[in-house]
Structures are given as C-alpha cells and as structure tokens.
Amino acid sequence: MKKIFTIAACLALSAGSVMAQETFPRNGVYDERSGLVALTNATIHTDYKTTLPNATLLIRNGKVVEVGAGVKVPAGAVVVDAKGKHIYPGLVDMFTDYGLPEVKEERRGYGSPPQPESEKQGAYNWNQAIRPETNAVELFTVDKKKAEELRKLGFGTVLAVHRDGIARGTAALVTLADKRENEVVLLDKAAGALSFDRGSSKQDYPNSLMGAVALLRQTYLDAQWNAQNPGKEQNISLKAFAEANKYPQIFEVDNKLNVLRADKVGDEFGKQYIIKGAGDEYQALQQVKATKAPIILSLNFPDAYNVEDPFDARRVSLEDMKHWEMAPANAAMLQKAGVTIAFTASDLKDKKDFLPNLRKAVQYGLSEEEALKALTATPAQLLHVENKVGSLNKGMLANFIITSDNLFAKDNIILENWVQGNQYKITEVPADYRGVYTLKMDGQPARRLLVSGSLEKPELKVIAQDTVKGKISFNGNLVTISFEKDKKSNETIRLSGWAAGKNLQGEGQLPDASTVKWEAAFAEATTEKQKKEEAKEAVALGNMIYPFQAFGQAELPKQETVLIKNATVWTNEKEGKLENADVLLKNGKIAKVGKNLSESGARVIDGTGKHVTPGIIDEHSHIALDGVNEGTQSVTAEVRMSDVVDPEDINIYRQLAGGVTTSQLLHGSANPVGGQSAVVKLRWGKSADEMLIKDAKFIKFALGENVKHSNRSREHSIRFPQSRMGVEQVYVDAFTRAKEYEQNWKAYNKLSKREKAKTPAPRRDLELEALVEILNDERFITCHSYVQSEINMMMKVAEEMGFKVNTFTHILEGYKVADKMKEHGVGGSTFADWWAYKMEVKDAIPYNAGIMNQVGVVTAINSDDAEMARRLNQEAAKSVKYTGMSEEEALKMVTLNPAKLLHLDDRMGSLKEGKDADVVLWNENPLSIYAKPLKTFVDGVAYYDLERDEQLREELEKERVRLVQKMLHAKEGGAKTQAPVSKKVRVLHCEEVEQDAEESYFAY
Template sequence: MKKRFLTIAACLALGVAGNVVAQETFPRNGVYDERPGLVALTNATIHTDYKTTVSNATLLIRNGQVEAVGTKVKVPAGAVVVDAKGKHIYPGLVDMYSDYGLPEVKIEKRGWGSPPQMESEKKGAYNWNQAIRPETNASELFTVNGKEAEELRKLGFGAVLAVHEDGIARGTAALVTLADKRENEVVIMDKAAAALSFDKGSSKQDYPNSPMGAVALLRQTYLDAQWNAQNPGKEQNISLEAFNNTNKYPQIFEAENKLYVLRADKVGDEFGKQYIIKGAGDEYQMLKEVKATNAPLILTVSYPNAYNVEDPFDARRVSMQDMKHWEMAPANAAMLQKAGVTFAFTAADLKDKKDFFPNVRKAIQYGLPEEEALKALTATPAKLLYAEDKVGTLKAGALANFLITTDNLFAEDNIILENWVQGNRYKVSEAPTDYRGVYTLKVGRQPAKKLLISGTASKPELQVIGADTVKGKVAFNGNLVTLSFNKDKKSNEAIRLSGWLSGKDLQGEGQLPDASAVKWNAVFSEAMTQQAKNDAAKAAKTVDVGQMIYPFVAYGQTELPKQETVLIKNATVWTNEKEGILENADVLLKNGKIAKVGKGLSESGAKVIDGTGKHVTAGIIDEHSHIAIEAWNEATQSVTSEVRMADVVTSEDINIYRQLAGGVTASQLLHGSANPIGGQSAIIKLRWGKSPDELLIEGADPYIKFALGENVKQSNRSNATIRFPQSRMGVEQVYVDAFTRAKEYDQAWKSYNSLSKAKKAKTSAPRRDLELETLAQILNGERFITCHSYVQSEINMMMKVADQMGFKVNTFTHILEGYKVADKMRERNIGAGTFSDWWAYKMEVKDAIPYNAGIMNQVGIVTAINSDDAEMARRLNQEAAKSVKYTGMSEEEALKMVTLNPAKLLHLDNRMGSIKAGKDADVVLWNNHPLSVYAKAEKTFVDGIAYFDIKRDEQMRTEMEKERMRLTQKMLSAKANGARTQAAVSKRESKRASEDHCVEAEYNAEEQYLAN
C-alpha cells in the first residue's frame, strides 16, 4: 500500500508542476505544458480546518487550488487519483513571522573611538532618521531560496510572512508560499502587514540610543505622518507618506520581552492601533497585563535549555528568574490560551528549526489543547493577515497547501510524508515500518519470554517480560534488526542478538553473556493496541509546571500581600507635624490611608502590632533615583525632552525590594545627565510585584531632568566633538534657544486654539512637536524642573536664564555649592536635593562641604538628602543622620530631609511625608531609633500594604533555597535523561551608582546599545 501511494504520487510531479496558469505573462523557450493539475486524493482523514475532520473523504485540487473536499466529491474524468487510505491530510501551516527569502540585516558595530553620526546619511526625500524606513517593501527584496524553503516545508509550513527585520518602522511584509517557483508566482500578498519594533536595526545614526528614545521616535513619527497627510505639499517626505499607507495593513510589532509587549501596546493605544505583537516567550509572567492589551500574539516555541548545575558553585550563578523560566516557558501557550489570549505560533528564534514540532508537542504536553495548537498554526495566522480564503484551510478556493501525514499531526510518532504547496508535491519523509507489538521470544534453549516493542514507530523501545522484566534496546535498519538486554535485573551481563525480518516475525543469531553463540526467534502475536499508545501519551503529559511568583524574580511571591486594617500600638511616632515626636502612641492604617494618630486607639477587626520600644516614621522618599528603569540616558542630542522614563519602568528590579527593606516607599526616577535638557521623570511607589503602570503614583505632578556641568558638554567623551554644546557657555545657549523656540511653538498653538471652529477648518494646525510641547508645559507651569548642578557659576546662570525666559526651577539636585547661592535660591523658592558628604570624585565637587545641607536648610530652603545610587538608597536614614553630626541639626529636621522635604519638592506633601490622618499609609516600623546605624525596617507599608516584612523575608529566604534546590534537581534529572544544557552564567546586575561616578559606564552602555 505504501509503495503504491508513493508511486502514484510521484507520477503527479510533472502533472501538477505543469500548471502554467500563473505564468501566462512569461514567455517560455520551449513547449507549453497546459495540463490542468487535476488531482483527487481519496479515502483520507481530512482535517479541513482546525476544528473539522472528515473521515474517508476526498480532496480535489485543480490548478493549485482546492476545488472540493468531502465524502461525496465526484472525481472528474482525467483526474489523477491517489488512494490516501490510512493517511491524514492537514492544511499547510502558516508562519506569520519569518525572514525567509530576505537579505540579512547587517549591523555595523561602532567602536568606542568612532564619532557619532548626528544626521541621516540616506540620500533622497526620506525621513530625518534612518531607523524610520516604512518605504521598505519586503516583496521588493524577496527572492525564492530553495534551501530555506525546503527546511521550512519539512516543518510543515506552506506559507510564511516574510518580514524585513530592520529598523523601528520596517515597512511592509509579504505573505509568500514555499513553492519552488518564480517570485511573482509565490507572493500571495505583497503587502500583507506592516512591521514595527523598538530596535533601530542597521541605522548608524546616534538617535535613538535608548529604549525610551526609540519609543519617543515612534510616537513622533505617528504625529509627523498625520501632520504630513493633513498638509499636502508642505514637505515632501517619502517615508511619512509610506508610513501613512502602511497603517491600513495589520500592524505587527516585535517585542523584546513581556515589558516591551506592554510598552508597544501603550503606543498603539495612543494612536488607535491594535498591534499584533511578536513576543519572546515570557508573556505568561505578566498574564493579566498581557491579556489586558487585547493584542493577538505571535508566540515563539524556543525554550531555554536546562542549566548545567552539577557544580554547586555554578548553580548559585543561575538566577531564580532563569531557573523558573526554564521550567515554565513551555507552559506559556497553555496559560495564554486558558486566559483567552489569541495567538499564532512561529518557528522564529529557534536555533535549530528541527526543534519546532518537538517544542509544539511540548506546549501540548504542558496543557495546550491540540485543537488550539493547530489553530495557532493555521486559522489564526490566516485570519490575522486577512488571508483566510487563501491559506490555513482546505475549503474550496483556497490554495492547495496541505500536508499528508501518517497520523495525528501532533502524535509523537507522526511522520510528515508530503507537503503540497500551491498544488506542487514535495516529498518530505518515508513512513517507517511499525514493528511495535507483542512477540514470543525464544533464545536458544532458554524458556520462552514475552517481548514487548513499544515507544514510537521511529523510536521503538524494548521490554523482555518474564520472572524478571528488563528493559533493553532495539534498532531496525531496513530488514535487519539488533536487540540487546540484560540477563536479569541484578545482572550487568548483556544478551546481544542480531537478525532479520521474516514476514512479521524476527529471527537470527546472537551471543550470550558466557560468549556462547545462540540462535533466536521472536514470533509476532499482536500489534501494540491503541489503548497502549494512548496510555503512553497520557503518561507523557504529566508535567510539573511550578508556581508563578510576582514579580518573576527572587523574592517574588505566589500571592501578593493585601491591604489590611493595621493598628500599631505603643510606639514612638515621628509625625513630622506640629505634634512632633509622640511617645507610646498608636497609628491606625485603614483603606490605604492613615486613619488615626494618637493614644489609646482601638479598631474592631484590626491587625494589632505591638510597637513597644519601636519607632514609626513616614516612608522614606528618594527624590533622585535611577532604579527600576531600563536605561538612564538618551545621550544623543542636547535636548531630549520628548523621552519619558515612564516608558521604561522595570517593575522587576530587585532594588525595589532592597530599598523597601531600607524603609523607602517612593522614588523619583530621573533621566541621566548626558544632555542640558534630558527626559521626563517617573515618580513611583515601591509596590513590589505590581506592573510598571501600577508603580506610577496616580495624579503626581510631571517633572523633567535638566543638567549642567561636565557631563552635558561631554568633556568625559574623547570622541564626542560634534554635538553642541562643547563648552559651559554653549550650555546656556542651548537653554535660551530651546525656550525661545518653545515660546514660539506655544504661541502658535494658543493662536490656533483661539480660532473659531469655522476658521480652524480653513487653517492648518501647527505640527505637534513632543520636544517643544514638553518645554511649553514648563513655561505654562505644568511641568517642573529638577536640575543637576554643582558649581556656583552655573547655578547662577541657570537661575538667570529661568528669569529671562519666564520659567522656574523647582529643584537643584546635587548642588554641592548650594551654600554659596542659598540666598538667591530662597528668593526664587527653589528647593535642593543634595548628598550628605560626597566629594572629591571630580573637579566640580572640589568645594563641597558636609555643612551644605544644614546651611541650605537654615536659610529656609526645602532641602532633601537623596541617593542617586541604588546602594545608598537603602540607608538614606543614615545619610540624613549625618547632618545631625555635622551641623547640629535637630533629629526631627534631619528625618524630614528624607521624608517630608522630598515630598514637598515633588508636590506630594499633601499625601506623603508625615504621619497625619488622611495621608497615604506609607509608613515604616523600625526596631530602633530611625537615625541609628543599628535601625532596621521591620515592616514597610505602602498604601497600607506591608510590601516588606522582616519575618516574611526570613521565611522567603528559606523557601527560595528549597525552590532552587528543587529546580536544580530537576535540571540534573533533565541532563541525565539526555536534555541539552547551557552553561551557568550569572547575569550582571545593573547597580546604578551616581550619574557622575558612572558617566563613563553610561556611555559604555550607550555604545553597547548601539552595537546590539
């Protein structure tokens, strides 16, 4: 039967390939073959789509398309008939994220000594930034690649979406088949989708050099494209015109990880675009947030290998996050499907494409229904690309893209025999003979035993069943067979047999453990039952997936702590209010607020904490921090006010948890100091385990980072001699120029907005410029400045420019020469964020003194002590205490410098910074005097939730060690069973020191971003 099937199918090669209907515009040097390519495959189990199966059915194809399918299809005269009895036929699979047929994207790595490229080098009327290239059409770059096509056909694919992965706006992708034909014949849809990312690709242009810069560039591109369309003739821009044209196609966004999924969706929401997002396989880790995007996903089935953890020291190098991801990654699809997320599968990201089907089967083993797996490979990609009438199905009119298999597509022992693409037959594999079954084995004069050959047809397994049941090895090679098994369970003495097939029986000669020769035979009695096959499959589906933790890193928890009503009794309460320090007082936390402060309080149902001998303070607020963000500087231009730190908040930074342990409850996440006008700040509460958006403080005033001094003129970069400014005088001119333009921009919009509706209809709106829009907010008192500063001369300059241009500086940060200009700052109501005793780390701080904070505070300036450093933020209470030592400041005033004063600088003192009824329940319970070096935070509450508890912390450490050991043992077992492994390499933790100490490292990071 097998030979007849393959022989007839082989005869089809010329008949089907002879279809020339699609080639009518091409002249041919020879005879035209006009045969219709009419084929009927009969008696098959046909899966017409992911949920419909028809038994004993016929598939009729003509001229590369499906003409009919079903049990009552009449086979027309002249059709080539193929009896496919016992075979399964499936729609050809569709991969909607592939680089098939496209040229390699070559990215030149810039050396440290290379000068920056400020402007685009692309000739023509294109966009100003080379990372914006929507004019690229993959169909124009596409060439049929026989070798790649064959590799993909072996995986079952009949069509792929060819995506040119270069740039942020990447142009259009083409839906193509994997037939070995001319390009014009295999391109089904030349513009099937638009492609985007946050990766600048091959562009060597400096901007953007950070993730938040990439977000800002894409955001501005949307606005520019809208303006360009509304104002034809004002600017010829091929790129923006193309960008507008691509918006009508499905939008596919490549995301680097789960956080990028959320970032991409936010940009899409802002401009009314629902992206299809190609993920990285970790979406399950933020399942609720990913589901909330409503974005269809393209899922990789590339899973991490187990780590080689045989050496205990190596095991310690692997993070908890990586260990758990290795265990849980195969469950990604199942968890998303259960949550109701739409997705398609892709073979992208696989180092070895042969892993595709084993990994899809692994997803099924981890809980994904087979029907959903088939849907993700056929119907879903077809639907998302509006190609349901062409691919992903076997309905009439669709392309004749289909697979012929020996069994269920996802069965362990299934073989893809043939892959038909556009009616062209491509042979993939031969069906292996199935020798599985029960035999009666007779070896020499030994008693007969039961021989069971199980496993899969391609990978059979052997058991010899008798008084002792032993496992062995069996291998078939054509008509030859070899077997080996131990004499009994206790013995290592092997019986080795070799022989040949005799009908269904086996026979031959062998050797016993004593080296004597022996004849043997195995008489076939019955085939392996379907029940036995099902039992084996069922056993394989038993998988331990582990537990989710929030966040998905060390010190994550299976359940986040909940808001409670808490009554702290008999503590020393540092109110930071007129009541001062209260002895033996009580604090009631209820509904996320401080409900009452006093003595003798009671509350029904409250959790009571004995605060005897302990101290209660408001949560520490770090006014100048760089934790929990993916990057600190968009270091390419002098003015980058369009970038937003909120776009790159990283909720899994372990420094959030560490700083909670130091009593910190809120932080302002600032842009770095690489430019005179940096990016917009993000102000967060340290809600450990929440998503990036949930960290942001609701209703907080918006801030922005400015900078003065050495960093902004790039005196620490030997190759940076191009970007203006190169001197301190130039820095002043940057401010004057930027705010002059911002005033003009603001006035243009105010004039436009003052027009009547009728006049607006006749007048073009000004172009929205995110950079100038942000500066206009400053002019209008809607956004507030935190300015990096050191020396007196520049501080004076900044204040004069602010006076001249009509804006205010909210805070000078660092300001180690603040004591020299304190009177001028007080006149302008400018606050200060400074260090307690940092100096001597560069020339700008040579005049720093430890009395700086105390002097500014005495003059009447709102003064805060901040960290600018992940380590220092864990002990800001101690940094505050230094002013008691140096200046004789009262303890209450010193504590305010890390609680109430930063709250005032951030305009949050109506909600935070003191223990007062009605304020947010951001409270710390200390075991000792809060300014003591011996003080430890026992509990840190944010919104009345104990995000840090020292006792729970001890318990978590024990639990983490147990979890690490469990995962280590599981990896060792995986390796012992033949699983591939990878080296245990620790990831370098990003510890943000001061922006000055790390400015060189910052630029190194920039170079790495550009290089990657």
C-alpha cells in the same frame, strides 16, 4: 479514470503546473495539464474544528475543488488512495524572514565617532531606524533550501518580514512553492512591521529603549502632519509610514514588559497591534490579556540548566529556573485567559524542534484544536486571507499536509506537503516494527522485547528477571539490537539480523565472545492505549509568583486596617515626636494619630519600644529602569522614564526593606535637557502602570562635566555643547524655540473653524511640548548640578526665559549660593557627605545640607544609588553629626522635604490624618545605625514585612531545590541542557551611557 495507489506516484503530475504565466514566455514547448487530483479515503481535517473520516479531497489548478465524504471523482482525475492517512490544511507562519536578505546590525566600534544625522540619501526620514519605505516584496527571492526546511515542519504559507529598524515597512505573504517569485506572492503588502530595535542603523539616536518609544511616537505624529499638509514637506518615509498603517500591524518585542509598552503606543494612536512575543507573556498574564493584542508565540523553550555542581546551580537565577519549567505552558495559559495566539518557528535555532515543542505545548495544557487553530485559521484571519489559506474549503489554495497519524501524536510523521497544488515529498514511511516480542537465544533464558517510541526513533526495553533499557535501530528490514545482560553487570549482548515478516531473527555475540543465533517472535502490536499512556507525562508546575523574581509571592499582600499601638511616633507635623502613641491605617490612608486609639476589626501591632515614621522618599533614584540615559542629543525632553519602568527590579524590594516607599526615577545627566521623570510608589508585585504617580510631572536637566562630555573619548567631541558656556546657549535656544512653538499654537487655536480649514496646523513636537509645560508651571525641573557658577547661570537663564528651577540635585556647592537659591525659590537635594570623586566636587563639604536648611532652602538627602537608598535614614542622620541638626529635622530630609520638592506633601511625607498610609515601623530610633524596618506600608499594604521576609527566604531555597531536582531528572531522561550563566545585574547610575561597543563611563 486513472488510479494511482501510492501517493509518491503522483509527484510527476503536479496539480499546480497548470497554466503558463502569460507575462513569462517559455523557451520550449508548453506541456500544460489540468492538474486534477483526488485524494481518497483519508481522514480530512478541513479546519481546526471539522474532521471528515473516509473523505475525498479534489484539487485542480492548485485549488480545492471539493472536499467531503461523498465527492464524485470526475473522469481523468489522478486518484491517490490515502487510506489510513490524515490531511490537514497547510500551516501558516506569520513571522519569518523567509526569502529576505540577512539584516546586519553593525555597530560602531570603541572610539568611533558618533553619527548624529542620517546618511541615507534622498527625501527620506531624518532617522535611519525609520524605514517604512521598505517593502519586503521588493527584496524577496525564493529560497529553495529554506522553503524545504519550512515545508518539513508542515508550513505552506509564511509572512516574510524584513526585521530591520523601528518602522520596518510592509511584509509580504508568500507560499513555499518552488516557483518564480511572482507565482508565490499571495499579498505583496500583507502587514506593517514595527519594533523597538533600531536594526542596522548606525545613527546615534535612539540609543535607549525610551528613545525608541519616543521616536516611534513622534513618527506617528509626523506622518499625520505630513498627510494633512501635503505641500509642506516631501517625505517618502512618512508617506510610506501612513500607507503601511492601512494593513495589520505586527510589532516585534523581546520580553513581556515590551508587550505592554508597545500596546500603550498603539493605544495612543488608535492601533491594535499584533504582538510577536518572546515566550514569557504568562508572567504578566492579566496585563497581556488587557492589551487585547493577538500574540504570535515562539516555541523556543529554554533548555534545562546543567546543575549537577551545586556551586554552578547557585549561578542560575530563580526566574530563569522557573521560566525553564513554565515556558511550555505559556500558550495554554494565554489561550485559557482568552488571548488570541498564533505560532511561529522563527526563533528556533534548530527548526527540527518545532513539532516536538508544539506537542509539548499540547502536553502542557493547550488543546489540540486550539493548537491547530493557532497554526491555520488564526494567522489567516489576522492577515485577512482566510479565503485563501488556513482551511480546506472550496476555492481555497490547495495547501495541505498528509500525515501518518494525528498531527500531535508523538510518532506522527509528515509524509507530504502540498503547496499551491504542488506535491513535495517529506518522509518515506518506515515499516512499523513496534510491539511485543519473545526473544530466544541459544543457551539463554527467554526474554520479552518491548519496542515502542516513534517510527523514526524506536525505543527498546528488555524484560527478564530484570528490566533493562536497550537500543534498537532499523535500516530497511535490517535490525541491530544491544542491551545489558542484567542490571548488575556491564556486560552487553549485541544482536544483528533482519525482519522476516513480523518476526526478527539473526546472529549475535554474547559478553563472553561466543556467537549465538536468535529469533524474536512477534506477540502483539503496541496498542493505541499504550501509545497514549507512553506519550502522556504528568506535568506539575510550581506556583506563579508576582513579580516573577526572587521574593515574588503567589499572592500579593492586601490592604488592611492596621492599628499600631504604644510606639514612638515621628509625625513631622507641629505635634512633633509623640511617645507611647498610636497610628491607625485604614483604606490606604492615615486615619488617626494619637493616644489610646481603638478600631473594631483592625489588626493590632504592639509598637512598644518601636518607632513609626513616614515612608522614606528618594528624590533622586535610577532603580527599576530599563536604561537611564538617552545620551545622544543635547535636548531629549521627549523621552519618558515612565515608558521604561521595570517593576521586577529587585532593588524595589531591597529599598522597601530600607523603609523607602516613593522614588523619583530620573533620566541621567548625559545631556543638558534629559527625559521626563517617573515618580513611583514601591508597590512590589504590581505593574509599572500601577506603580506610577501619574500627576507628578518632572524632568531632568543637567550641568557640568557630563553634558559636555568631559569624561568621554576624543571621538565624542563633535556633539554640541563642548563647554559650560555652550550649555547655557543650549538652554536659551531650547526655550526660545519652545516659546515660538507655543505662540504658533496659540495663534492657530484662536482661528475660527473656517480659518482652520484653510490654515495648516503647526507640527506637533513632543520635545518642545515638554518645554512648554515647564514655561507654564505644568512640569518641574530637577537639575543635576555641582559648581556655583553654573548654578547661578541656570537660575539666571530661568529668570530671563520665564521659568523656575524646582530642585537642584547633587548641589554640593549649594552652601555657597544658598541665599540666591532661596530667593529663586529652588530646593536642594544633595548627598550627605560625598566629595572628592571628581574635580567638580572638590569643594564639597559635609555641612552643605545643614547650611542650605538653615538659610531656608527646602533641603533633601537623596541616593542616586541603589545601595545608598537602602540606608537613607543613616544618610539623614549624618546631618545631626556634622551640623547639630535636630533628629526630627534630619528625618524630614528623607521624608517631608523630598515630598515638598515633588509637590506631593499634601499626601505624603508626614503622619497626618488623610495622608497616604506610607508608613514604616522601625525596631528602634530610625536614625540609628542599628535601625531596621520591621514593616513597610505603602497605601496601607505591608509590601515588606521582616517576618514574612524570613519565610520567603525559606520558600525561595525550597523552590530552588525543587527546580534543581527537576532539572537533574530532566537531564537523566535525555533532555538537552545548557551551562549555567550568571545573570549580569546592572545597577544604573546618573551618568551611565552605554555605547554600542559596550563602552560605559561612571562619573556621578
């Protein structure tokens, strides 16, 4: 048996270079070796929970032959003495772009014409963002430079994902060995890859998140249909999509809300995604847990902000400050909640931050065992390769790392990384000079030197009458030291010399330019206890708040039994306005309205001099949305605003402060048929799903300038329609197709089981399904409108095609056609006194709402604007001024009437026993410009309380100060910082369309 006593000496005897690849003939002689290596006397971590002291790892031909304490080393083996070293399974990163070409997300410049159709030649999908035919293994090439970079982090196996498009095809599992491609590929198809990002596609659709969701949803349906009807259409992409679905599915997202959105799509089609997250999942911990999705976590923690300037500090939002503090705890919080986690280095700008950040995650509460599991066993299990990688058991790949210490120790060094039995040297072991020394210099008092820190970056403290920090560096056995003479002076002593055994000596210069001889006698080594105490830092975190935003709270308000006494009560019922009356809220409902009420256990609020009204309902809003327009096609009925509700929009809280309790979140007006609405209750702090009123089914239509691109650049003149008469034809065509679609399904559903087995089912079309719902009075239209000619046209088309328009919104010329509107049965939701902001509204008058109301049209006042929505009570009051309308009728325009338009008047809009307890307590007459809500209840929960608001403002400032101080201390301690950047707050409007070159327009 040949013994080699240094690990480096084994390099030439690579255990992986064993058998020639039979399909690759070699130009030269074949030098084949058995590659039998025994690493002895090591602490071997065979998996995340099993550690074998003083054990041996025997490998041959790139695989593990045996591992254990009593392994007999066979004759002929190369023996490596690894005494004092640790051996771990090679780490696995299941989300990288290793070996793949860079994805260039080219976008059209300003003024470039849109691309409505795919430009990819061949029998592929109609949309270039759907590219499941991409197989990463076909694009993969070994990249020695990147492989070395990843090996230095401890990785031996990675999943190569081509991060291009919404459906990205399959990913390949490869090792980081410097071999031919065919030798390092472990699985050519290890996983399917998905996202909401259209990638390099220049095609218009989708230009929004909701469009991406809809496209993915339709692609699932199309792939199913294609598989069930093989003779109907040859589509390479759909076949590949179905094939990719056989593998584990990895869905990349860029924030916590998209984790939940992706999971909903997966649930709809029976897919449990593995989610590649963005590091903020802890902010929606319970919802993320409920998805049951394993999460691949980035260790890309944000740097502290440079907040020394108090004005700069004001530019940093509370949520960004708190995320800086709490992001390192993300892994621990998820793991403790029972979420399966794995780690990736993919998002790190500087890959050298990976191991320090991994240790930071441990410092913030993740156990070392779970951290190791997340880098070995978990990714192996998720990719179904636990028999190949992730542990060091017999028969598995010889992928392992050799470290100087525990992997998670602050001063640990990765010495070597073995991949498929091939040895890669990572770091030379520097001499360890850490310890306590007694420093003596000519004519100077004796000092103590404490050398600590890591082997690579030692740290120095000099202890005399004062304790000062200094600098020490080693280059081989040469040493350089510098430190200040004392704390009071800026005079520096500089020493240089060499190590003689454990002692240090040499010459130096004092601040007066005189030279001295010095020696530092070694006294004692840094103990393990000292190392641990040095590495351990107290981690104190602020409270989690819901939502993770200013005015979020650690504990959400709860539903109560509340009795408001002696107020002026605006019932919106036949009882009218009641003076000195009471309102009882119980179990989320209005329990009683009357006088002299009492209720045991109720919280009593004195309403003397105050007013109580139903909550304000905004029929036309665009708050709390991640995008407002899928403005690419003329008909986008398949998109759903419910897919992009943002429950953390500060406008939710602001509008509660204005008495708003319910909003219809509408698609914009970029196309004749827009997306499906989301009707929400403003439950601040709840999830998007918890805000939705799921049985309220509406959709946005639009007329006029916006849909024909009157305000867009000339290059956008290619999309049909480009005229008002073209808009009419879009509706006729869309509903003609919808009727044919419905008839096809009716005919198919009438078939017997035997006949269905022989007859292909029609293709499900989500766009047409939404239109069929309109035809069947299962979904209702809110139509953006201005000009009377188009209003008449829309009603005529509806009557000819067999459906009704539910609401005309904006409707600033409604006073001209109010009689026809009443006859059709359509309501109007308008502005109080907007006019002259574009040509379409030149005939608008402030009497519009009053005239429609007098004719008998159900009329509401809406906002279409985040700021206006906070004062809809005042907008309603304008009709009292302009038209002489009664105060009670005016209030109904923002309460009962929009409830009627939304078909929700059986549960909201008035103060009636049994209706939802959506109630506002005002300080005075709600139509007064001085009126402000004191409390806003939604389902009996006080989501806004003026007194609590004042407390929240104080708490917010204290929390900001605490975080600023923590960042200042972090900077003083040497932490990286970033410049404060003001967060752009987008206030969405009806006609906003964002193009790739930041082009936008606001036409209203």
